[in-house]
Amino acid sequence: GAGVSQSPRYKVAKRGQDVALRCDPISGHVSLFWYQQALGQGPEFLTYFQNEAQLDKSGLPSDRFFAERPEGSVSTLKIQRTQQEDSAVYLCASSLAEGVQPQHFGDGTRLSIL
Amino acid sequence: DAKTTQPPSMDCAEGRAANLPCNHSTISGNEYVYWYRQIHSQGPQYIIHGLKNNETNEMASLIITEDRKSSTLILPHATLRDTAVYYCIVRAPFGGVTGGGNKLTFGTGTQLKVEL
Numbered sequence: 485g486a487g488v489s490q491s492p493r494y495k496v497a498k499r500g501q502d503v504a505l506r507c508d509p510i511s512g513h514v515s516l517f518w519y520q521q522a523l524g525q526g527p528e529f530l531t532y533f534q535n536e537a538q539l540d541k542s543g544l545p546s547d548r549f550f551a552e553r554p555e556g557s558v559s560t561l562k563i564q565r566t567q568q569e570d571s572a573v574y575l576c577a578s579s580l581a582e583g584v585q586p587q588h589f590g591d592g593t594r595l596s597i598l
Numbered sequence: 599d600a601k602t603t604q605p606p607s608m609d610c611a612e613g614r615a616a617n618l619p620c621n622h623s624t625i626s627g628n629e630y631v632y633w634y635r636q637i638h639s640q641g642p643q644y645i646i647h648g649l650k651n652n653e654t655n656e657m658a659s660l661i662i663t664e665d666r667k668s669s670t671l672i673l674p675h676a677t678l679r680d681t682a683v684y685y686c687i688v689r690a691p692f693g694g695v696t697g698g699g700n701k702l703t704f705g706t707g708t709q710l711k712v713e714l
Binding site: 488590 | 630632639640641642643644647683685691692700701702703704705706707
């Protein structure tokens with residue numbers, strides 16, 4: 485497709501379950517970012533990939549959060565043993581390369597932990 | 599990245615120009631100004647960016663003051679579909695080895711409401 489695609493759009497899980505969120509970036513985009521957006525707030529950076537290399541994971545809130553991009557294209561954000569505070573919209577963005585190139589966002593996955 | 603300050607909300611009549619201000623008084627020489635907007639239940643949408651010259655594209659115009667301490671995003675003929683939260687973001691083009699690859703640091707933005 486032409487844009488960044490994220491799936492699922494909505495995810496409901498019980499506290500303690502593991503979840504996996506998928507991001508399909510724009511074809512050919514080298515850089516890929518994950519952000520977390522709490523209700524009423526701006527997105528906050530979680531992690532960054534350049535191709536398959538995870539160059540920055542400083543924004544991941546705990547070791548329950550794990551992201552991968554094994555072939556430098558599709559990325560998965562995994563949250564283990566989910567907690568209620570993990571409820572948020574998770575946004576993925578990609579850009580052609582590092583530098584001034586703008587990031588293009590998907591519409592996110594809304595995660596609700598019961 | 600430099601911090602930005604935006605008014606929390608603004609109203610605009612449909613068909614009129616919407617002028618959204620942003621202060622970034624601590625901006626560094628290599629930092630660009632980016633504007634994104636987020637319509638309800640959608641991801642942020644890139645609008646425009648610039649370094650020091652004014653920029654225009656099919657969506658908007660970006661006016662950056664000569665000292666680069668502030669900028670204005672102009673939507674020339676606002677429509678109801680322009681109702682959104684508008685984010686002004688300042689960032690350097692390269693994040694360094696572990697600098698987050700120029701991650702975006704969002705504030706709370708300006709809620710623009712376009713009304714009939």
